[in-house]
Amino acid sequence: MKKLYARIVPLVFVLGACSSSDEPAADPSVPVGFSVQTETRAAVTGTTLPDGSLFKVWGGYNGNNVFDDREVTKTASGCTYTGTEYWVPGKTYNFHAVYPAELPAGATLTVAGDGTVSVSNFDCSATGDAAVDLMTASAPDIKADEIIANQNPVELTFSHLLSHISFVFDNQLTGGYAAEVTDISFSIRVKGNYNSSTEPSPWTNLNPGAITLYPAAAPLTVANKLSVTSAPALVIPQSNTGVNVTFTVTIREIIDEDTGSTTMTVVKRFTSPLATTDGEWKMGQRYEYKATLTGELMEMDGLTQITLDVKITDWSVEDANVSWGGETAAP
Numbered sequence: 001m002k003k004l005y006a007r008i009v010p011l012v013f014v015l016g017a018c019s020s021s022d023e024p025a026a027d028p029s030v031p032v033g034f035s036v037q038t039e040t041r042a043a044v045t046g047t048t049l050p051d052g053s054l055f056k057v058w059g060g061y062n063g064n065n066v067f068d069d070r071e072v073t074k075t076a077s078g079c080t081y082t083g084t085e086y087w088v089p090g091k092t093y094n095f096h097a098v099y100p101a102e103l104p105a106g107a108t109l110t111v112a113g114d115g116t117v118s119v120s121n122f123d124c125s126a127t128g129d130a131a132v133d134l135m136t137a138s139a140p141d142i143k144a145d146e147i148i149a150n151q152n153p154v155e156l157t158f159s160h161l162l163s164h165i166s167f168v169f170d171n172q173l174t175g176g177y178a179a180e181v182t183d184i185s186f187s188i189r190v191k192g193n194y195n196s197s198t199e200p201s202p203w204t205n206l207n208p209g210a211i212t213l214y215p216a217a218a219p220l221t222v223a224n225k226l227s228v229t230s231a232p233a234l235v236i237p238q239s240n241t242g243v244n245v246t247f248t249v250t251i252r253e254i255i256d257e258d259t260g261s262t263t264m265t266v267v268k269r270f271t272s273p274l275a276t277t278d279g280e281w282k283m284g285q286r287y288e289y290k291a292t293l294t295g296e297l298m299e300m301d302g303l304t305q306i307t308l309d310v311k312i313t314d315w316s317v318e319d320a321n322v323s324w325g326g327e328t329a330a331p
Contacts (some may be wrong), residue, residue: 011030015171026086049074049158054101057081058111061091061144069111071101075164081256086143095139097156098171104132110129115140119194124162128231134161136196144153161194163178163237163281167213167230168290179293180219180250185212186243192236200282203236211235219250222293229288248292276310 049055051147053074060066072081079271086092096115103109104123110119115135126132137156146152171179190209194202211233224226246269253264290309310318 005254015058023195026088048202049099051076054110055097055099056101056109057095057097058115059094059095059139059279061088063113065113066093067095070099079260088146089144089148093142093144093154095137095138095142095154095156097158099135099137099158100132101236115196117194117196122189122192122194123209124233124235125190125209125211127211127233130232131232132235134194135159136161141295160284161237162234163283165211165233165235165285166286166288167219167245167247168227168288169222170223170227170290171231172225172294174294174296175253176224177222177253179222179252180252181216181222181230182216182219182248183269184214184247185210186222186245187211188243189236190238191236202255203238206236206238213325216248226288237280237281239280240275241279243272243274245274245289247291274310291323 019090051074055072055074057067057072058065060068066085070081094115094271096117096119098109098111103119104126107122108120109118115138119134124132135158137158139154139156147154151198166302167184169179169181171177173179187208189206190211192203194204195204196202198204213233220230222227236311248267248269251266270291272291274315275286276287287310292309
């Protein structure tokens with residue numbers, strides 16, 4: 001599974017932490033801070049988090065919640081949060097984090113003292129930049145004395161809790177024609193509850209819905225002899241047995257480049273199964289389905305030879321390949 005790393009390093013703030021008379025005072029020379037890298041947006045595919053992104057942190061020692069639902073902001077120069085916390089000598093800390101800080105409307109998040117993460121009513125139906133890449137991280141048994149002595153960073157390793165679905169369209173049509181792909185749609189379970197204590201099956205109470213990419217008003221255009229990858233859908237891990245995708249391919253023959261008038265438009269809708277060999281989309285894995293468009297525009301049946309292949313990866317590292325043929329959907 002692809003991991004994302006956040007580091008806890010010293011920052012230069014001046015607000016100290018409180019201490020009681022029966023424990024060591026916090027060391028004011030070594031504050032607790034966060035530093036993460038940045039690269040992408042809604043679907044985090046690299047080893048970094050986006051600039052301007054927000055995540056939440058819980059953590060402390062001996063029941064003292066030094067960080068309790070604390071919001072952390074990633075900036076170009078590091079991370080910031082309200083106030084400053086300092087390491088207390090002799091203490092062992094545990095940290096937990098959830099990305100992003102803001103979940104889809106209707107979802108609720110709780111993190112228990114033991115680090116159990118619970119998310120209720122999580123909706124994964126949003127796609128593209130609106131998709132939410134839900135991730136969690138834990139860093140247990142962090143010795144304050146080691147951090148104070150060496151100022152080594154504490155690493156939070158974020159793990160993806162969803163499955164990454166995308167489609168690649170390869171236009172190999174004869175005649176140099178571009179293709180427009182619209183209404184990529186498949187019906188699955190889009191809402192559910194997550195509880196980290198019930199792994200390896202942490203997702204329950206799944207409710208049905210649909211995922212739709214590229215409505216008719218906003219087509220995905222694929223130039224001839226090129227491939228284009230769709231925006232992603234980040235879905236709740238679940239069975240994909242019996243799940244089919246449908247999509248529409250439109251090809252236009254333009255004869256007047258000045259006016260853009262056409263003499264022929266071919267529109268076909270296709271369907272193909274999305275089931276993988278093991279029959280499920282797994283947490284933290286990427287599934288890239290490739291459709292190859294072939295045929296002659298003048299042959300009305302020339303588009304029936306679309307094939308759909310899937311490449312399964314660990315979010316970004318290739319793991320396995322399976323493939324099967326697609327078929328034309330009924331009009």
